[in-house]
Amino acid sequence: MTQLLNIQTPTLLLDKQKALRNLERMAKKAHQSNVRFRPHFKTHQSAEIGDWFRDFGVTSITVSSLRMAEYFANHGWNDITVAFLVNTLEIDRMRALSERIKLGVIVESVDRVKFLQQQLKHPIQVWQKIDTGYGRTGIQWGDFEIHLQIAKALNQSDMTQFQGLLAHAGHTYATLGTHKKVEIYDTTVQRVNQVRDRLAEAGFNDLKVSIGDTPGCSVIDNFGNVSEVRPGNFIFYDWTQHSVGSCDAENIAVAMACPIVAKYPEKKSLTVYGGAVHFSKDSFTKDGRISFGAVVPWQNDHWGLPLDRVHVASLSQEHGLIEFGNQSAFDSYSVGDVMLVLPIHSCLTADKMGAYRTLEGETISMMRL
Numbered sequence: 590m591t592q593l594l595n596i597q598t599p600t601l602l603l604d605k606q607k608a609l610r611n612l613e614r615m616a617k618k619a620h621q622s623n624v625r626f627r628p629h630f631k632t633h634q635s636a637e638i639g640d641w642f643r644d645f646g647v648t649s650i651t652v653s654s655l656r657m658a659e660y661f662a663n664h665g666w667n668d669i670t671v672a673f674l675v676n677t678l679e680i681d682r683m684r685a686l687s688e689r690i691k692l693g694v695i696v697e698s699v700d701r702v703k704f705l706q707q708q709l710k711h712p713i714q715v716w717q718k719i720d721t722g723y724g725r726t727g728i729q730w731g732d733f734e735i736h737l738q739i740a741k742a743l744n745q746s747d748m749t750q751f752q753g754l755l756a757h758a759g760h761t762y763a764t765l766g767t768h769k770k771v772e773i774y775d776t777t778v779q780r781v782n783q784v785r786d787r788l789a790e791a792g793f794n795d796l797k798v799s800i801g802d803t804p805g806c807s808v809i810d811n812f813g814n815v816s817e818v819r820p821g822n823f824i825f826y827d828w829t830q831h832s833v834g835s836c837d838a839e840n841i842a843v844a845m846a847c848p849i850v851a852k853y854p855e856k857k858s859l860t861v862y863g864g865a866v867h868f869s870k871d872s873f874t875k876d877g878r879i880s881f882g883a884v885v886p887w888q889n890d891h892w893g894l895p896l897d898r899v900h901v902a903s904l905s906q907e908h909g910l911i912e913f914g915n916q917s918a919f920d921s922y923s924v925g926d927v928m929l930v931l932p933i934h935s936c937l938t939a940d941k942m943g944a945y946r947t948l949e950g951e952t953i954s955m956m957r958l
């Protein structure tokens with residue numbers, strides 16, 4: 590593999606066929622649920638990978654910054670929601686983008702609505718951000734007076750076109766097992782629809798509902814009573830998604846290839862060239878053990894399933910420490926080999942690495958500063 594892909598330094602490998610299968614599964618579910626698929630592109634951040642989505646009928650996307658919106662607008666996407674609260678300091682960018690594409694933004698206060706109305710020269714699509722239990726941002730789903738005030742404010746000008754209600758149930762990541770995730774998904778749908786129904790009673794009709802995180806969207810069979818879904822991570826998945834029960838290990842479509850630089854038989858551990866600057870410092874703790882990824886073997890032309898009792902125990906800036914409770918696995922590695930590690934959080938690892946290498950040896954670029 591080292592020779593085939595010419596790996597000398599930490600490299601993010603992408604199994605394109607796995608990613609396409611993940612994409613097909615999610616696109617099919619959205620289609621069968623009669624729901625718009627507005628995938629989050631912050632996971633892959635790549636125009637080339639974005640193009641794969643077009644083959645599945647995707648025409649509208651989600652991003653997490655105006656800079657990302659500009660990048661994808663420059664690559665032909667013209668219906669983009671920036672699912673991050675309006676940052677008033679970037680109004681010039683918002684103004685410019687709203688002139689050339691159908692731009693969506695999210696707000697949680699009347700002040701931000703007024704600000705947009707005063708500053709914009711072209712209409713923008715506005716969503717109210719609803720907190721259905723995650724607790725990160727948004728108006729509490731039960732605070733109907735605020736929903737109503739914002740709705741009324743949005744109607745004061747043609748510059749702010751009220752689209753509907755947008756929620757992100759990121760607390761699905763804190764649950765293990767399908768049942769709990771389905772429960773959070775259903776509760777989220779129910780709570781946002783409750784806000785929509787009350788606003789309809791107050792005369793705000795045809796509002797849309799936008800939800801969707803990868804754990805919820807992966808375990809649910811039918812998306813139900815929503816207008817659109819916005820999962821992003823599912824295109825690659827990662828070791829966290831596997832650990833919380835969103836996917837099987839074989840669905841994970843990215844792996845870090847890390848050169849082995851030291852071997853310590855007495856400690857049964859290895860040091861790899863691959864640390865926080867490559868993976869990010871994210872970790873996942875399960876059954877009292879902290880993990881920074883899962884080691885997989887190379888098998889002819891693809892990687893296999895995670896090795897038992899082999900742990901990515903810690904990461905410092907450029908080093909990764911791999912501990913073995915499995916002698917035969919330890920014996921199979923030497924200094925100068927390349928070790929493959931499924932990342933804990935593929936979005937952050939991709940963001941750090943800035944490019945992908947497919948198993949066919951092709952390089953796929955990403956948005957860069």
Ligand code: PLP
Pocket residue numbers: 629651672673756757801802803804819820821822823
């Ligand atoms: N929508 C919003 C607002 C988000 O913040 C995110 C991710 O953080 C997503 C959608 C996509 O969720 P996931 O990363 O679980 O696919």
